[in-house]
Amino acid sequence: xxxxxxxxxxxxxxxxxxxxxxxxxxxxxxxxxxxxxxxxxxxxxxxxxxxxxxxxxxxxxxxxxxxxxxxxxxxxxxxxxxxxxxxxxxxxxxxxxxxxxxxxxxxxxxxxxxxxxxxxxxxxxxxxxxxxxxxxxxxxxxxxxxxxxxxxxxxxxxxxxxxxxxxxxxxxxxxxxxxxxxxxxxxxxxxxxxxxxxxxxxxxxxxxxxxxxxxxxxxxxxxxxxxxxxxxxxxxxxxxxxxxxxxxxxxxxxxxxxxxxxxxxxxxxxxxxxxxxxxxxxxxxxxxxxxxxxxxxxxxxxxxxxxxxxxxxxxxxxxxxxxxxxxxxxxxxxxxxxxxxxxxxxxxxxxxxxxxxxxxxxxxxxxxxxxxxxxxxxxxxxxxxxxxxxxxxxxxxxxxxxxxxxxxxxxxxxxxxxxxxxxxxxxxxxxxxxxxxxxxxxxxxxxxxxxxxxxxxxxxxxxxxxxxxxxxxxxxxxxxxxxxxxxxxxxxxxxxxxxxxxxxxxxxxxxxxxxxxxxxxxxxxxxxxxxxxxxxxxxxxxxxxxxxxxxxxxxxxxxxxxxxxxxx
Numbered sequence: 001x002x003x004x005x006x007x008x009x010x011x012x013x014x015x016x017x018x019x020x021x022x023x024x025x026x027x028x029x030x031x032x033x034x035x036x037x038x039x040x041x042x043x044x045x046x047x048x049x050x051x052x053x054x055x056x057x058x059x060x061x062x063x064x065x066x067x068x069x070x071x072x073x074x075x076x077x078x079x080x081x082x083x084x085x086x087x088x089x090x091x092x093x094x095x096x097x098x099x100x101x102x103x104x105x106x107x108x109x110x111x112x113x114x115x116x117x118x119x120x121x122x123x124x125x126x127x128x129x130x131x132x133x134x135x136x137x138x139x140x141x142x143x144x145x146x147x148x149x150x151x152x153x154x155x156x157x158x159x160x161x162x163x164x165x166x167x168x169x170x171x172x173x174x175x176x177x178x179x180x181x182x183x184x185x186x187x188x189x190x191x192x193x194x195x196x197x198x199x200x201x202x203x204x205x206x207x208x209x210x211x212x213x214x215x216x217x218x219x220x221x222x223x224x225x226x227x228x229x230x231x232x233x234x235x236x237x238x239x240x241x242x243x244x245x246x247x248x249x250x251x252x253x254x255x256x257x258x259x260x261x262x263x264x265x266x267x268x269x270x271x272x273x274x275x276x277x278x279x280x281x282x283x284x285x286x287x288x289x290x291x292x293x294x295x296x297x298x299x300x301x302x303x304x305x306x307x308x309x310x311x312x313x314x315x316x317x318x319x320x321x322x323x324x325x326x327x328x329x330x331x332x333x334x335x336x337x338x339x340x341x342x343x344x345x346x347x348x349x350x351x352x353x354x355x356x357x358x359x360x361x362x363x364x365x366x367x368x369x370x371x372x373x374x375x376x377x378x379x380x381x382x383x384x385x386x387x388x389x390x391x392x393x394x395x396x397x398x399x400x401x402x403x404x405x406x407x408x409x410x411x412x413x414x415x416x417x418x419x420x421x422x423x424x425x426x427x428x429x430x431x432x433x434x435x436x437x438x439x440x441x442x443x444x445x446x447x448x449x450x451x452x453x454x455x456x457x458x459x460x461x462x463x464x465x466x467x468x469x470x471x472x473x474x475x476x477x478x479x480x481x482x483x484x485x486x487x488x489x490x491x492x493x494x495x496x497x498x499x500x501x502x503x504x505x506x507x508x509x510x511x512x513x514x515x516x517x518x519x520x521x522x523x524x525x526x527x528x529x530x531x532x533x534x535x536x537x538x539x540x541x542x543x544x545x546x547x548x549x550x551x552x553x554x555x556x557x558x559x560x561x562x563x564x565x566x567x568x
């Protein structure tokens with residue numbers, strides 16, 4: 001690798017990389033995402049390498065381990081380019097046939113392509129599969145094409161061109177103004193305008209300022225940030241460097257979980273490659289701008305992902321939240337201005353700088369712009385990561401991309417935002433994917449985790465489950481959160497066991513209200529959300545448990561054992 005010292009040299013290098021690549025050369029892109037490790041993508045990759053050697057095709061065929069393809073339900077996935085032939089649930093035993101029939105013989109193997117479960121129709125090309133067909137994969141589209149461990153792959157698709165544009169064609173204030181005009185809202189849960197947060201950090205007094213990638217993603221059912229960052233780490237890194245330039249920061253941090261070895265490896269490789277090419281470190285691209293990045297790991301608790309707790313952790317202290325009246329954009333790490341955004345937010349920055357705020361603003365709704373990554377899980381046919389324009393109806397996500405509810409069951413509810421989110425009933429699934437609309441319905445988009453629940457789900461037990469999770473993850477620093485969660489959990493547990501009594505619902509609401517007002521951080525103040533939304537839409541289930549000692553979903557075992565559950 002040679003250090004790049006100007007925007008012109010960066011463009012020359014990109015052209016040189018592209019010129020040495022043969023677009024007609026067969027390439028097998030195999031999903032190496034975390035979800036496919038269990039089904040054995042490593043064995044599939046080894047099988048392809050062995051078969052290619054056996055048939056002496058090393059010079060004619062490329063094997064590329066890529067990031068997550070999104071369709072986790074059908075992994076391991078292999079896509080053969082050119083042609084975009086997509087094979088699902090590939091096993092090592094399928095590999096010789098794929099090499100002989102498809103790569104050499106140019107024939108499609110019908111049994112390995114997508115088959116519609118209702119019509120029997122087959123789709124061979126990735127873009128023809130219903131799961132992918134109507135997505136707008138602006139952030140994740142390249143994850144099926146590039147090796148996340150190769151900076152050359154990222155440069156070949158125009159990587160770091162946005163950084164060069166920002167450094168040499170824009171002043172820091174112009175970068176911030178472009179982010180503001182694009183109305184990029186934080187994808188970590190709050191939906192706060194990123195440009196306004198950047199402006200606050202830039203204007204805050206002090207020479208030393210920090211930028212942080214929050215890659216903690218500790219919510220149960222959330223895996224979209226991990227898929228994006230693992231599959232295309234340079235995209236996130238480029239966004240971070242641009243943000244640092246705009247804010248006036250020369251030191252950044254990536255905060256992630258200790259139990260994500262694949263993500264940590266890909267981040268480490270990306271940082272080393274970027275520094276060697278002169279895209280990170282001193283005098284980036286010869287611009288005079290200096291910026292360095294450190295990786296910090298969490299200590300294994302959920303509250304580590306809360307903004308102020310995360311910053312304390314980076315300082316080497318216990319990850320305990322600070323009062324929210326202290327704005328981290330002004331007084332964050334070591335009491336210095338610190339700008340925190342999540343993985344997806346940073347990943348949006350390069351495309352906004354490259355294509356402009358007008359282009360970005362044309363996607364989505366009036367107040368929620370761009371696309372959104374959603375991790376689909378729960379009682380749904382197609383689990384995985386989808387990327388859709390903001391404003392997409394929830395029904396389309398559930399039945400279009402998700403394939404509906406398995407086993408002929410009925411949809412009951414959709415839950416957003418993990419333990420601190422809320423649920424909405426089936427009657428509201430024609431609502432759009434929108435920060436403000438979902439907030440009005442009593443839930444929040446959160447980071448984008450979407451838990452789908454069928455008719456057999458007990459909403460009382462669901463609320464109890466989330467409070468049980470939060471009870472173990474509370475830092476215990478403030479009484480409203482620590483004791484409030486415990487008392488609410490105790491009441492809900494009794495209700496699911498048939499021991500509920502008159503007044504329990506009102507007591508739950510009272511405790512939740514106090515915690516929501518008095519807790520120190522967003523975790524404590526949000527414990528009321530799952531309860532309030534469930535009580536708003538499913539209050540009758542609570543009353544059935546308490547008054548009739550009956551679980552309408554036939555889910556609470558102790559009620560069923562006591563004869564309290566009735567047949568449907």
